Amino acid sequence: ETSESARSYVTCMADKLHLLVMERQLIVNLHEYIDRLQVKLDTLRRLAEELEIPMQAAEGREQEFLSNPLHTYTLIRHMHADWTQLESSMQQPVGQEQIDFIKQMQPELPLHSDLMEVTAAMHRVQQTYEMEPADMSKGLLDGVQLNANLSLLDCFEMGALLFRAAEFQDASKWLRTARQLWNQSQAELYALLNVSRGDITALLARSLIANGDFVHARDLLVAEPELWARKEEFFAEYWNERQSADFKDRYIGRLEKPFAKLCGSSHKPKPTRLTCYYKTNPSEFLRLAPFKLELLSKDPYIAVFHDVIYASEIAELIRIGEPMLKRTAVQNITQNVDTYISKDRTATGSWILNGNLTKLERNMIWRIQRRIEDMTGLLITGFSEQDLQLLNYVFGGHYQSHYDFFNCPSFPHDRIATTLIYLNDVVRGGATVFPKLDLVVQPERGKVLHWYNMLPDTFDYDRRSLHGGCPVLIGEKLALTNWIYEWDQIFRKPCLQPPVNRTYYFEVKD
Numbered sequence: 001e002t003s004e005s006a007r008s009y010v011t012c013m014a015d016k017l018h019l020l021v022m023e024r025q026l027i028v029n030l031h032e033y034i035d036r037l038q039v040k041l042d043t044l045r046r047l048a049e050e051l052e053i054p055m056q057a058a059e060g061r062e063q064e065f066l067s068n069p070l071h072t073y074t075l076i077r078h079m080h081a082d083w084t085q086l087e088s089s090m091q092q093p094v095g096q097e098q099i100d101f102i103k104q105m106q107p108e109l110p111l112h113s114d115l116m117e118v119t120a121a122m123h124r125v126q127q128t129y130e131m132e133p134a135d136m137s138k139g140l141l142d143g144v145q146l147n148a149n150l151s152l153l154d155c156f157e158m159g160a161l162l163f164r165a166a167e168f169q170d171a172s173k174w175l176r177t178a179r180q181l182w183n184q185s186q187a188e189l190y191a192l193l194n195v196s197r198g199d200i201t202a203l204l205a206r207s208l209i210a211n212g213d214f215v216h217a218r219d220l221l222v223a224e225p226e227l228w229a230r231k232e233e234f235f236a237e238y239w240n241e242r243q244s245a246d247f248k249d250r251y252i253g254r255l256e257k258p259f260a261k262l263c264g265s266s267h268k269p270k271p272t273r274l275t276c277y278y279k280t281n282p283s284e285f286l287r288l289a290p291f292k293l294e295l296l297s298k299d300p301y302i303a304v305f306h307d308v309i310y311a312s313e314i315a316e317l318i319r320i321g322e323p324m325l326k327r328t329a330v331q332n333i334t335q336n337v338d339t340y341i342s343k344d345r346t347a348t349g350s351w352i353l354n355g356n357l358t359k360l361e362r363n364m365i366w367r368i369q370r371r372i373e374d375m376t377g378l379l380i381t382g383f384s385e386q387d388l389q390l391l392n393y394v395f396g397g398h399y400q401s402h403y404d405f406f407n408c409p410s411f412p413h414d415r416i417a418t419t420l421i422y423l424n425d426v427v428r429g430g431a432t433v434f435p436k437l438d439l440v441v442q443p444e445r446g447k448v449l450h451w452y453n454m455l456p457d458t459f460d461y462d463r464r465s466l467h468g469g470c471p472v473l474i475g476e477k478l479a480l481t482n483w484i485y486e487w488d489q490i491f492r493k494p495c496l497q498p499p500v501n502r503t504y505y506f507e508v509k510d
């Protein structure tokens, strides 16, 4: 789409680094502009001081002063010529070059869509981890104190965009925080950036009104006579509030309750290890070097394997996949839409394709896939199509709860199971959760999560496999997904019959 920026300032680290480069250039440019202004100011001041000298000499002895013919000449020449000239000099713009520089940078600056995306990410983590804007503005994120805070302008913008998205309750909280951050000694600075205290209060009052909180709205307006005079206007807005459905639909998505709830508790340790043992089947090799298997659920079968991917392999996988990371799309075969960018999946990903790799790289992936076969007892025949995907989630990045199967009669070769290899530790957030099973899996470097998307005997879809990735709060999340396909299993389960009772749900979410 044309409105999307070419760069992913929200999701991609390399692009974010470009922001810092530009920001530094723009500050240097502003200093240059100030220097130009300063030169003009200094010159004008010198001129004013020089013009004052004869005026002081004339003070109290005006007639005597004017009877000096040279003074008369000077005065007439000066007043005729210089002021007119000065007027045009004063009109001359100063620092046009610097003004042009900003204009020239404009196409590379973050777009409105970037702002909305990052606002949605902030709102997502705020909701999921039940944080108060006042705490967030002080750098306190879900109990972790960061060395950062949000400015009045940051909080005002959050409030303003959430207001437009008709999220009035959260908008009120952000605007209240902005108001608390108001610092009168900075008022001129805020004005330069086009924000006044009245703007904040007025929008807060409108949010409160829209939210039905007339009492607090009234208190706010009464305290400021200028706004009180406009109260009818604000109340009128309440009746014909035109919310930006565009922003709401495209960026702000409500996380499903059970999903968000599991994410919210995900950082708390859970002592629910069902079983933990050494897996020595099915291969000969495992008897010598068994896997550490943690069984999370017996039915449906969900297991985690610890320390199964080497540090050197992790480094390689990231090195291979990272340069190709692109905003992930969601597949929706049932609606005859191939892939689309969705607010339900805010991550970047890259497909790892056989053809793009060197022999050495292919060998490494071959070895990992043989290990996954030993872990899962399932067969993997390759990674040529949509088998292996590196995923990267940054702040607020998530994957709404979903099924991994395509659930489509014309695409029967479906994903029987999924393995998810965590490539790093996430400081806070980013768990994989199974809302129907009340199960939370915290990412850990080198850990492999394995679950079935189908019932292993009938190959019917198992809706208990509903799962998602929680928004990342602090740090980033890197993982590699390896999907396992049903038809590959005929070599392991030769008596397998095609599923007869497979239920197609075609559950199309609105």
Ligand SMILES: O=C(O)CCC(=O)C(=O)O
Pocket (backbone or CB within 6 Å): 391, 399, 404, 420, 430, 431, 432, 433, 467, 468, 469, 470, 479, 481
């Ligand atoms: O990131 C996660 O934890 C889940 C990823 C996932 O479900 C997928 O890629 O299909």
Ligand SMILES: [Fe+2]
Pocket (backbone or CB within 6 Å): 402, 403, 404, 418, 467
């Ligand atoms: Fe998935």
